[in-house]
Amino acid sequence: MSQSQFSLLGKRRFLPFFVTQSLGAFNDNIFKQSLILAILYKLSIDGDRSIYVNLCALLFILPFFLFSALAGQFGEKYPKDKLIRMIKVLEIVIMVVGAIGFLFNHLSLMLAALFAMGTHSALFGPVKYSILPQHLHENELVGGNGLVEMGTFLAILAGTIGAGVMMSATHYAPIVAAAMVSVACLGYLASRGIPPAAAASPDMRLNWNIFSESWATLKLGLGQTKAVSRSIVGNSWFWFVGAIYLTQIPAYAKDFLYGDETVVTLILTVFSIGIAAGSMLCERLSGRKVEIGLVPFGSMGLTVFGLLLWWHSGDFPQDVQANNWLAILGYGQAWWVLLDILGIGVFGGFYIVPLYALIQSRTPEKERSRVIASNNILNALFMVVSAIVSIVLLSVVKLSIPQLFLVVSLMNIAVNTYIFKIVPEFTMRFMIWLLSHSMYRVEHRDLDLIPDEGAALLVCNHVSFVDALLIAGSVRRPIRFVMYYKIFNLPVLNFVFRTAGAIPIAGIKEDKAVFDRAFERIAHYLKEGELVCIFPEGKLTTDGEIDTFKSGMTRVLQETDVPVIPLALQGLWGSFFSRDPNKGVFRRLWSRVTLVAGPALTGEQSQPARVRERVAELRGAVR
Template sequence: MTQQSQFALLGKKRFLPFFVTQLLGAFNDNIFKQSLILAILFKLNTGVDRDLLVNLCALLFILPFFLFSALGGQFGEKFAKDALIRKIKLAEVFIMLAGAAGVLLDSLPLMLAVLFAMGTQSALFGPVKYSILPQHLKDEELVGGNALVEMGTFLAILAGTIGAGIMMASSSYAPIVAGSVVGVALLGYLASHGIPRAAAAMPTLPLDWNIFRQSWVIMKLGLGQRPAVSRSLVGNSWFWFLGAIYLTQIPAYAKEWLHGDESVVTLILTVFSLGIGLGSMLCERMSGHKVEIGLVPFGSIGLTLFGMLLWWFSGGFPQGATPHDWLALLGHGQAWWILGCILGIGLFGGFYIVPLYALIQSRTAEHERARVIAANNILNALFMVASAIVAILFLSVAGLSIPQLFLAISLMNVAVNSYIFKIVPEFSMRFLIWLLGHSMYRVEHKGLDAIPDEGAAVLVCNHVSFVDALLIGGAIRRPVRFVMYYKIYDLPVLNFVFRTAGTVPIAGRSEDLLIYDAAFKKIAEYLRNGELVCIFPEGKLTGDGEIDEFKAGVERILEENPVPVIPMALQGLWGSFFSRDPHKGLFKRFWSRVCLVAGTPVAPEQAKREALQAQVAELRGDWR
C-alpha cells in the first residue's frame, strides 16, 4: 500500500482550511499576548508593579481554560464542528477589534479584558480543534495530521512572539499591532469557511450552563476512560508542565547563565520550537502511518536524557564585557552543546506528545471525544499552574539554580512516566516492538491492506523466529491477538510483551489438555468480539527454514468461528539472530531486511489447512 507524506494533507480541502484556521489563531493569540507583555514592561506608564502585571497576564489567559473548557466540550458534541469553528472565529474578529482599540488608546484595563476574552475563545476552540480531526482524516492520516497541527502551533507561537517583538520595537507600534491582530483574525475567519462539514456527534446533548458542575463531570468523564486514554491525558498534561517550566525559565536562563541579550532568548525559543516541529514531523515516518504509542516511552527517555545533559553543560559559560548577542554566543563551543540539548528536548517532546494526542482521538468514542479533550484542556491548565508553583518552590524556597531545576524536572519525568507505563504496560510493550522493528530488523510490508479495518478474522503465518509475533504486531495497525506455543510465551522479557498484548498460550493436546482447551475458548472469545487472531499453524519454529505441515487446529477454529482467513508470510528471517539456524551469519544478526506479505482473504469454508499451507508457501517464495 503506497503511503503519502503527511505534507500531502496540506493539498486536501478536508485539512488545509482547518490547518490554516488554527495556525492563524495561535499566531494571533501570541502577537497580542506578547505585545501586551512588552507594552507593560517598556511602553505603558503605570503605577502598578510591572512583574505583578505580567503574572496577571498569564493568569488571565489561563483562567478561562478552567472556567469554559467544559462548555467548549459540550458545544463540540452538540453542534456541527465546522459551523461552530466559524462562530468562534467570528467572535475572534470582534475580540481583536476591542484589542486594537485598547492598543490604540493605551488602555491597560481594556487590553487585559481582551486577553481574558482571547483565553475564553481558545478554551472554546480547543475541544473542537482536536475532535474534528478524526472526522476528516483516515486512520492512517491521524498521526500525520496531529504532527502538522503540533508543528504549526509551535511555529505560530514562535512567529507570534518574534513578530510582536519586532512590531513593539517601532515608535509607531500601536497602529501596526492593532492592524495586525484584526487582519489576522479576519484571515482566520475567511479560512474557516473552507472547512468541510463535520456533523454533530451528539446533537441531543442537553447543555449544562453550570460551568463548575460541568467541569467536574467532564473531568470524571476524561479520567474515567479506559486506562490507555485516561493516562494519556495525564501524560499529555505532564508534557505541558515540562514545556511551561522550560519556556518560563528560558529568558532568565539566557541572561543569568549564558550572559546573553534578548536575541539569545529568541535563538533558544527558535531552537526549542524547531525541535518540537521536527519531532512532530518525524513521528509519522517513525510510526509507519499508524498511531504508534511505542514512541511515547522513546520520547520520555529523550526528555530526561537531554534535560540532564542541559544541566550538565550549563555553568561556567564565559562572560563578556557586554551581554552576548546570538552571533557572539555561537562563537563559544559550549553554546552548541547547550543548543543541542534544547533541540533534543524539543525533538523528543514531539515524539512524546503527537502519539498521545492521536491515541486520545482514536480510542475515545465519537460522542465523547470533544468533552474528553475538554477534560484534557482543564488538566493541562492545572498542570501549567502547578509548574509555576513547583518552579517557585524549587527556585525561591529550596534555593535551586535554574539548571538544577531542569535536572529536578528531568528526574520527575522518570517517576511520572514510570507510573503511567506501569498502569498501562501497552506503552512499554509497543516500545519494545517498535525498537525491535527499527534496530535489528528493517521490516517491509506488502499487501497488508487485505487485512480488514474492523471485524473478526484469522491470520495464518509461517513461524520462523522467536520474534515473529512482535514483527507482525508492529506492522499491523489493529491490535492482534496471537496464539503461540506456551514455552515461547513464557520466555523472559518477551513474556511481558506477549501477556500485555493478550497473547494466547497453547500446548499440544497430549502435552497439556487444560492449556489446549483454554486456548480455543479464548480464541473463540476474541473472534466473537470482532478481533484479529493470528496463529502459526505449524505449531513450532522451523528448524531448517522450510514450512512445516500445518496442524488441524486452524480448521477447528474455523468450524467453531467461521470468519475470513488472511494468509501471510514472513520472508528473510531464517538465519537472523532469533531464528534456529545453526549457521547464523554475522550480517544476518543485526539490521536484517525482512518482509511481511499478506495474501487475498479466504472464505472460511474454503480455508483447509493444506490449501492455506500452499498459499503461505507461495507468498513466501524462495526468500527464507
C-alpha cells in the same frame, strides 16, 4: 505506495482547518506577547510591572479552567465546522476590542481582551482535536496530529517574533492593531473552507453550571480506559515540563548565557523547530499508525537532554557586555546547549503526538470533545502547578535555573515510570517498536488487505521467536496471537505477550486444559470482531522451510466463520532469533525482513493445505 503526511496539506478536509488553527495560535501570541512588551516597555504604569506580566499569564489560562467543560459540550452538541466559524467570528470581535486598547493605550481594555482571547482558545481546543478523527483516516491520524503540532509551535514562534518586531517600531499601536484584526479575519475566511463535521450528540442537554460540569468532565476523562486516562495525565505532564522550560528561557539566557533578547529568540526558535521536527518524524517512525511505543522513547529523550542541559549550563564564559545571538554562536559550549534544547523539542514531539492520537482514536465519538476538554482543564492545572513549583524551588529552596531543569528531568523519570507501570501497553509497544527498528529492518507489502475493522484470522509461517512481535509492530490494529505456551513463557518476552493479550496453547496430549481454553478464547475474540493470528505449523521451522499446517485452524473456522488473511515473513531465517544452526550471535544483525499479506480466503480456499500453498507463494524463495 503510501503518501507523505504533507499530502494532507493538499486536501480540503485538512488544509482549511490547519490554516485556521495555525492563524489562531499565531494571533494568540501576537496579542499576548505585544501586550507583555507594552507593559514592560511602552505603557505608563505605577508599581511593579512584573505583577501585570504575571496577571497576563493568569488571565489567559483562567478560561481553560472555567470554560473547557462548556466547550466540550458545545463540541458534541453542534456541528464542529459551524462551531469553528462562530468561534472565529468571536475572535474578530475580541481583536477589535484589543486593537482599540492598543490604539488608546487602555490597559484595562487590553487585559479584558486577553481574557476573552483565552476564552476563545478554551472554546476552540476540544473542537480542534475532536474534528481530526472525523476528517482523517486512521492511518492519517498521527501525520495529521504531527502537522497540527508543527503548525502550532511554529505559529507560536512566529507570533512571538512578530510581536517583538512590531513593538520595536516607533508608532507600534496601529501596526499591532491592524495585524491582530487582519489575522483574525484571515482565520475566519480559512474556516469557511472546513468541510461539514456532524455533531456527535445533537440531543445533549447543556449544563451551564461551569463548576459541576468541569468536575463531571474531569471525571469523564480520567474515567476512560487506563490507556486513555493515563495518556491524558501524560499529556498534561508534558505541558507541566514544557511550561517550566518556556517560562525560564528568558532568565536562563540572560543569567547563564549572558545573552540579550536575541538569544532568547534563538533558543525559542531552536526549541520550536525541535518540536516541529519531532512531530513530523512521528509518522515516519510509527509507520502511519498510532504507535504509543514512541511515548517511552520520547520520555527517555526528555530526561536525557534535560540532564545534558543542566550539565552543559555551568561556567559559561562571561563578557562585560551582553552577548547577541551571533556572539553566542562563537562559543562551543553554546552549541551543546542549543543541541540539548533541540533534543528536548524533538523528543517532546515524539512524546506528545502519539498521546494526542491515542486519546482521539480510543475515545468514543460521543465523548471525544468532552474528554479533550478534560485534558485541557488538566493541562491548565498542571501549568499553574508548574509555576508554583518553579517559584518554590527557585525562591524558597534557592535552586538555580539549571538545577531546576535537573529536578524536572528526575521528576520526569518518576512520573512516566508510574504511567508505564499502570499501563504496561506503553512499554510493550516500545519493546516491539525498538525491536523492529534496531535488530530488524522491517518492510511491509499489501498490509492494507488486512481489514480495518471486523474479525479475521491471520495465518503466517513461523520462523523465529519474535515473529509475533514483528507482525504486531507492522499491523495498525491490535492482534491476539496464539502461540506455543513454552514460547509464551519465555523470560522478558512473556511480559510483552501477556500485555498484548496473547493466547498460550499446548498440544492436546501435553495439557488438554490449556488446549481447550485456547480455542475458547480464540472463538471469543473473533466473535468480538478482533484479529487473531495463528502459526499453523505449530512450531518454529528448523530448516527455513514451511512445514505442514495442522488442523487446528479448521476447528477455529468451524466455530467462527471468518475470513482468513494469509501472511508471509521473508528474510528471518538465519537471523538471531531463528533456529538456524549457523546463525551466530552477530550474523545478520539488522536483518532486512519483509511482511507480505495476501487477499482474504474463504470457503474451500481456507482449508489448511490451500492456505499453506498461498502462504508459500507469498513468501517465495526468500526464507
